[in-house]
Amino acid sequence: MIKHLAVSALSLALLSACSTTQAPADSRPAATAAANVQLLAPPQADQPLTLQQIMADPDWMGIRAQGAYFADDGQSVYYSRQPSASVLKDYYQLDLDNGSKTKLELAQLHSADQRVGVLNNKGTEKAYLYQGNLFVKDLASGKVRQLTRSNNAIKDLRYLNDGSIAYWQGGKVSVIDTESGLTHQLAQIETQNAPKGVQEPDSYLAKQQHRLIKYVALQHDNAKDKEQRKQALLAVDPTMAAEPFYVGKGKRIAELSVSPDGRYILLALSEKSDKWRSDHDIMPDYLGKDGYVDAVPARARVAEAKSSGHSFLLLDTQEGTQKPITIEGLTGYDEDVLAKVKSENAAAQGEEYDSEKSPRTIALMLDWGWSQSPVQWHSSDNKLALMVEALDNKDRWIATVDLDKGKFSTQHRLHDDAWVNYTHNQYGWLPDTDTLYYLSEESGYSHLYLKPLGGKAKALTQGPYVVSDITLSPDAKYIYYRANKQHPGIYNVYRVELASGKDEQLTQWDGNLEYELSPQGDALLLNASRRTEPAELYLQPIGGEMKKLTDYTSNEFKSYPWQAPEVVAVPSSHGAEDIYARVYLPAGFNPDSADKYPAVIFNHGAGYLQNADYGFSGYFREFMFHNLLAQQGYVVMDMDYRGSKGYGRDWRTAVYRNMGKPEVEDLSDGVKWMAKHANVDAQRAGTYGGSYGGFLTFMALFTQPELFQSGAALRPVTDWAHYNAPYTSNILNTPDVDPIAYERSSPIEHAEGLQKPLLIMSGVLDDNVFFQDSVRLVQRLIELEKPMFETAIYPVEPHGFKQPSSWLDEYRRIHKLFEETLKE
Structure with a gap:
């Protein structure tokens, strides 16, 4: 995508050393x-x-520091460095107390504190994936245990309320007890039609065969007995895995998410027939390694791409049932939002366009600027929220799901006659409440909102500036964010106190920056630059002074x-x-x-x-x-x-x-x-x-x-x-x-x-x-x-x-x- 030009350039941008850690308030440029x-x-x-x-x-x-993040205890920082011509990265740990930098050996990487992971409900353990395998770290002792060792990579995981860990590989969802190591299958999801089972003869010839040939009739009766015994065992024997869920032939699992108690599994399904590769073209590599022209597969063009969006399915692992989630609860789900455009194009051809309501194609909203899932379960209750979009690009919804009825309920609709921004779409639940927080451009600028279920939304920020990169503090008292309040080209970090609405500026930088909040919520890790000074890493305790951590720009x-x-x-x-x-x-x-x-x-x-x-x-x-x-x-x-x-x-x-x-x-x-x-x-x-x-x-x-x-x-x-x-x-x-x-x-x-x-x-x-x-x-x-x-x-x-x-x-x-x- 065209936007990736900037991303690839940024991935090569080098970092500079600037001795000044922050500018006086009256010296910031305008x-x-x-x-x-x-x-x-x-x-x-x-x-x-x-x-x-x-x-x-x-x-x-x-050679700059890339992908920097805090260690689990907040006492050090991890990052990587990669020469421009190398496909390999070197990894480092920087001690925040004495500033020492240690290059990590390959054998250490599995036990290094990982950037992406999930905590158990008590906050005492962290589970993470490394090379597709599951590891658990005791945060008090620092002890790391490996729970799986397989070439079949795990895709995602979550802690369940009882302390076990659910993880999934393809269509198989498993749960592992972190103490005993016992693993059991929670669900097997098959993208096939359900088997018909043992069928009674229904044609004349089949009925005749069963009536006249005793062997055929016996085989049929034996098959029915085996099926009945299997179902009886499934009902009473806790050692057996449940029957697979069959979700339909020709489907692909686009997203899978497990509820905190492990009872429900949310599936977003796409069609395998969706077309994202061109049926007609290749990209010729004229300098193929064997001296011939290599035919490289090419993506589909907008004129030929095809997507049926997502269908949504809720699996109940306790009852062994599945139900579709219908889209009728999305406000405006059937509006003809392109009627004016279609009328203009029809008129240009000397035709008339008759507008009619029809269900729109819906899919999960995959924000291009953040890695958070568009599927959000409440941390303690079986409440489920999804962020979905219409593929005509005119609407984005935050909707909760009635788990009993399988229906959406709109909590927020963001409509844009042009197109809904594909960034600034972060959202989530406030712990122990029925309140959602989210970003929305409805005012004309991306701002932060709170909305209780069934209540009205409240803006936490407002003004002619852009709010992005929101982070809920570990104690859920603050939401941190990045914004350009002083000037469109100057970015700083702010936080708003949820109880009082008090908004405060935390950094006083005169350039551009990105931030990460420490796991303890007491410090910011900053990647900050100025016009002639490429980005370096800085540490700023909340309420404290900025301290420079790296100096990798050449003299x-x-x-x-x-x-x-x-x-x-x-x-x-x-x-x-x-x-x-x-x-x-x-x-x-x-x-x-x-x-x-x-x-x-x-x-x-x-x-x-x-x-x-x-x-x-x-x-x-x-x-x-x-x-x-x-x-x-x-x-x-x-x-x-x-x-x-x-x-x-x-x-x-x-x-x-x-x-x-x-x-x-x-x-x-x-x-x-x-x-x-x-x-x-x-x-x-x-x-x-x-x-x-x-x-x-x-x-x-x-x-x-x-x-x-x-x-x-x-x-x-x-x-x-x-x-x-x-x-x-x-x-x-x-x-x-x-x-x-x-x-x-x-x-x-x-x-x-x-x-x-x-x-x-x-x-x-x-x-x-x-x-x-x-x-x-x-x-x-x-x-x-x-x-x-x-x-x-x-x-x-x-x-x-x-x-x-x-x-x-x-x-x-x-x-x-x-x-x-x-x-x-």
Whole structure:
């Protein structure tokens, strides 16, 4: 998915050492206001940057700490480090008392405190999975016991109320007594139709055979006796495993969850016929290891993907029964939410659309930003809540389940005429209450709410900022969260007291950060960065001072005088809010110089991503490249155009059914701002970007050909009908329902507008945005007789390039394009 461009870049981003642990309250930066712009010249570098250095193996910057988390006792921190060219990670334990770091041996990893695990009701034991096997740790003594040893990996587990552990492998759910080690089967789930058992003869020939042939009749009677004996034993013999549950042929278990007492099992089932792989295409690897072209399977396109959603089934292991959970309890489950869109498309074909109510396709809501299950059992009662969504992307529900009747009851419905955000969907139960907590964008921004069953929801946070990453404290008195209250690009950690509603800020950081709460609830582990200082790990006791834990950035990187980009608010001329952007200024910048500067606008990937913040950019190569361009006399802007993350619902959904138009309007305002405030020659501006940024480069050059003098599109989307379903159907619906949106938003439909030099660069092994995207556009441009484009292919590269030589070649070409088209 396009959003994964940012994820892959972040996975390579290196961390810096900043000696200042926190900024005074009066020194936190704010966006440069358009009405009061005072841009200062950047520091001068002793040695100019080179593309060879910028695009080299990033290990020269330092090898960062990844995936950091607290030990179970809160006295140390675990994390990993991985050189960029290695597939293997090294694991470390950092002692918080003395700061010592110990590299863990492979033989220690199974007994190291694991990040993911579950606690028993008393909080005295932790169960976790390592290499697919089950381990239990006594938290007081630290003793670890291995309870299973198998090559058949366990998928998930939970403690039951009696202290035993339920775990499941495929369709088999087992329970193990942690003291005796006895394991028994709770349920066997078969994705088959139930066997018919011993059938009585029903045809003439069968009845005749049983009547005339005694042997046949005897075999039939014996089979009935065996079946009756088996059922009698199951009723009275506790040593026998229960009969399997047969849930239907052609089904696949998408989610399985066991109730705290072990009585109920919730199943979400999908159809095996759902299509997520293409029936028609492969991705050819022209450099296969055997010298031939390898045919790599390809994902399905949104135009061909098929999903029937999920059906929900409740198994009762005590009664041996199963019942479907019906969706009628979901408010609006049968609304024709796409009626207006369908009517518009029908009218374009000279037809009329008659709206009718019909059950919508429903599935579990799988949030792209968190790992919590959408199935939540109450910790002490048999109360079950699910977060589900309509696959038309217009509704998300939090619903409880009547376990006796098998019916949903809506507790919260979040509807959006555009699409419901696929992040900011965390929720759960408050222990020992009938109250749910959850995030919702219903106010226009993601905020935190409480709702008792049968009662009204109450907002715990409110305002023009985004709340995310919520954590319930161990004592359930507070909910911790991350938010950008001070400025859209500055993030800190807060907590709200549930009893009083008191909200307090816990960190005073002037950049971007992520956090984890300690198991004891008394400290925060922070992964924090600033604009020129990549992220490092910090510890902050609740109410205490921030302490730096790691310093992995190389001295070579730290010693260079990197330019910290100004974060400015660009006024919109199109009725939108201000557009936040980073601006890099030329060496020796003079706002009054008679010689105006050339400019470049970088378009970030993912569409829904924030890059114009006060943290270190996940696009670390681009950050250095922009420093290089500034040294060479360019003004560079990096803009969070409409659709970007961090600015609320309206900003996010501004691109609904019209991708590429609002964003290009914002780019146009960016060029105007630079001409007015940064002494830029608006007739010497270029643009570039990768993935969604490549798509946006196309749309700018094709639909506003006078805006930029040149553009470079990296791994770009050219036709949204060829992209994946989960991402694209949110924004453009599906091609069969809304062809207008696809034709309006796909660059290949506007290619005739190209008038300026264009560079197209794609990886042949890109399984995200297929190489075919570029091939199709190139043929379209050839047929349009457009002479002003060039292409470059990278035979071994996936969506996120891996080889330094590929990065270097790519950016040499981009640099050359700008030098030839933007410099006088």
